[in-house]
Amino acid sequence: MDLLLQGLGNVFQPEVILLLIGGVIIGIIIGALPGLTATMGVALFLPVTFGMDAVTGVLLLIGVYFGSIYGGSIAAILLNTPGTPASAATALDGHAMTKQGKAGKALGYAAIASGVGGLISVLMLILIAPQLAGVALNFSAPEMFGLALFGLSIISSVSGGSVLKGLIAGVFGILISTIGMDPMTSYPRFTYDQLSLLNGFSFIPVMIGLFAVSEALVIMEGEIGGGDKIKKIIANYVLPKWNELKRLWFSMIRSGFIGTIIGIIPGAGADIAAFVSYNEGKRFLKKEEKETYGKGNPKGIVSAEAANNGVTGGAMIPLLTLGIPGDAVAAILLGALVVQGIQPGPQLFATSGELVYTLFAGMIIANILMVIFGISGIRLFVKILLVPKKMLAPLILILSTIGAYAISNNIFDVFTMLVAGIIGYFMKKYGFPASPIVLALILGPMAESEFRRSLVMSEGSYSIFLERPIALGFIIIAVLSLILPLVWGKLKKNKKVNAA
Amino acid sequence: MTMANRVIGFGLLILSVYAWLIANAFPSSNGLGPGPDYFPKIAASALGVLSILLIGRKEKQDGAVYAVSGKPAVLLFVTGIIVMMVYVLFVQWLGFTVSSALVTLAWMILMGIRKWTTLIVASVLISAGISYVFEFLLSVPIPHGILY
Structure with missing residues (x-):
């Protein structure tokens, strides 16, 4: 508790709180723009933090992250065009309310539910993370290998769309991660005598390319192909009343918990959480309410929004306690911490307790700020939807370029970003998820070095993975998470054939 | 999409074979356990198998892949x-x-x-x-x- 109060004191330093406010507002703006995701926003703002101290920089990114997840609901509610994939479920009831002339109420519900979901997830983070870190302190090489394998397998199999394409992206990422010096013997692999390849590919330029440059290309393609006409926004901005909110608290709290739990699972992001919670929300409704679900029911909005913001704190749990990023945004935050010389993992709680609790305090404040600005700035944020995409595309490209360059003042990183951007564009077009590549670049080297370190420990005997229950447990779950989606898909297909 | 899957799968298959052959020249063991060649070969082999599965996969495409035409x-x-x-x-x-x-x-x-x-x-x-x-x-x- 003392550490948390100390953290709150650190957050209320003028410089920190101003940057947190700036981060939340920028995040809402990025999230509100259709097509621009939270991942892209955080990746673009990573270089901005290089000149800052660790806490300030990471809190700025957290502000952008939290704000953009909420911001996605603005376009979803007003235009029926989800600003981010996470707000697709919000559009179902949110846009229906706009058509009924209740846009202000819908946006108000979304802002408050986002804040409640986010706060629940941060509280869960504060409760769970130190305990989990305590357990993880006892992990050694076999457990860490099991954990990395578990992360890799689940990320590839649940990251959306086709399981096969997710796996291909993950394995492709692992192959790329082997470029550079071997972690145990420093033997150069796939380097072709190029000095710049000796350290392998840094995941940040790859990530900026895959998420931001590819999006700039998609926007350019869309604009050349005719572009979307900006719809006229007709809305009234009467906010929800207190007695209207009273009957939504239970839905918000339940959805916040659902989002947090889904956020903890590597690879399962805010979009999955929003849809799971949205469907769960329906189960709890009375019969007469079920008929209005999907047609402008406030419970639909709060179920989706509390869950997608609930993911934010959940995703931080494996990142801070185990050093394993649960999703692409967590991977960027990992990068931000590493650039500042801080290695997330169980040791972090023992060595940098004040920093960790300042981050926790900052997350609480970021959620409160999100509600304040989300409600008070509704009329202003609506104007963001009118920003011409023809200017947005080059803006993303040049921000990406400076971002890739600033990591180590190295033009090779900019070339890496360019290639990743072009690959990412075609991956989007042909349904390959990008997150597994980025996460494989982080988890692949970890899996390899911990695997080989384990074998050194056991003097070459593979039975070490069977003798350690936690390591074995992770390996079994990893194998199951690879096999089950394939078996499940096959069963569903057979069922369909039999039914036909 | 089936045609695109085949082209991508074929390209990835070539890449995986190439990566496996290059990795095969890396030292195979450093005394205890596998050497620098182990992980690249595992990854290349897995990519090869998955590429073959992609080549054989039929997939329907909803709408056009690209927004530009003409x-x-x-x-x-x-x-x-x-x-x-x-x-x-x-x-x-x-x-x-x-x-x-x-x-x-x-x-x-x-x-x-x-x-x-x-x-x-x-x-x-x-x-x-x-x-x-x-x-x-x-x-x-x-x-x-x-x-x-």
């Missing part, structure tokens, strides 16, 4: 990609601010903006604004070349 539009888009590549290749020689203004101008023209005042004001403001914020306010280095 030769002039495709040409504009390809030009946009080439402009981006030239920008990235020359940014360190020309300098970030000037080359960013040029790429912004080129992309906006390709996307159909024809008003010169908009083109010039937007491209100068975007590139100069970003350069100023990053270099002077945030102390983040930007590449400087012969034209700043």
